[in-house]
Amino acid sequence: MATVKERVVAVTARVLQLDPKEILPEKTFTVDLGAESVQSIELVASFEEEFGIEMDEDAALSVENVGDAIAFITKVCKEQDVEI
16 A cells, blocks of 8 residues: 555645656645645645545645645544544
């Protein structure tokens, strides 16, 4: 099974139509990867679907970079008893 990082990168690449090699932990979704507000909401929904979790939308949208998203999703999965 893919790691949380690999899954976050795959979802981000699909939603933002980017090469997965461009998606590094330190990259910000808006400035570095070019996500617009609609895409940010689509990312949240796609992460929820990918991991089978429900995230607080405001908290999820406050996550700025890929590394923080990995940590946030990992934390939510643990809180909701979702195996990763």
